[in-house]
Amino acid sequence: MKLTLITFASLILLSCSSQTTTNSPTKSTPKVMDTNYNKTDAEWKKTLTEEQYYVLREKGTDRPFTGKYTMTFEKGIYKCAGCGYELFKDDQKFESHCGWPSFDSEIGNGDRIKKIKDVSLGMARTEIVCARCGSHLGHIFDDGPTKTGMRYCVNSTSIDFEPEKKK
Numbered sequence: 001m002k003l004t005l006i007t008f009a010s011l012i013l014l015s016c017s018s019q020t021t022t023n024s025p026t027k028s029t030p031k032v033m034d035t036n037y038n039k040t041d042a043e044w045k046k047t048l049t050e051e052q053y054y055v056l057r058e059k060g061t062d063r064p065f066t067g068k069y070t071m072t073f074e075k076g077i078y079k080c081a082g083c084g085y086e087l088f089k090d091d092q093k094f095e096s097h098c099g100w101p102s103f104d105s106e107i108g109n110g111d112r113i114k115k116i117k118d119v120s121l122g123m124a125r126t127e128i129v130c131a132r133c134g135s136h137l138g139h140i141f142d143d144g145p146t147k148t149g150m151r152y153c154v155n156s157t158s159i160d161f162e163p164e165k166k167k
């Protein structure tokens with residue numbers, strides 16, 4: 001009986017949140033997420049390091065200029081550290097001097113990275129998360145210096161770099 005009540009309560013919560021986000025262009029609904037990557041917190045804790053869990057699942061942020069990929073400009077692909085989804089290529093990366101790895105676009109047609117309105121810390125920002133597993137990547141800004149005008153500001157902890165194989 002207790003379980004039924006909890007299920008019922010969470011259903012109400014779900015319907016509330018979907019109603020309130022109807023007008024938002026960057027609404028986030030976990031439904032579109034691939035259920036294969038929709039793990040519980042306990043499962044994530046098993047597969048991620050403590051630092052990865054903090055950034056990917058608790059929306060933490062690397063300290064600026066400390067991330068392992070801030071100054072990496074080798075050829076290769078950056079994948080989601082949570083699920084391995086290929087998100088960025090080396091030629092999309094640029095030096096932003098902001099202290100975090102920055103990219104001016106993403107692999108694919110914009111469907112690999114989900115943009116979510118974020119008003120935490122008293123700022124209106126757009127959070128970016130992996131569209132496949134929902135892991136937090138960083139934020140996106142429209143002040144990029146390249147022709148796309150976009151700046152994907154990403155935590156090094158959120159991504160894994162796979163160097164291009166030498167022929």
Ligand SMILES: [Zn+2]
Nearest residue numbers: 080083130133
């Ligand atoms: Zn992912």
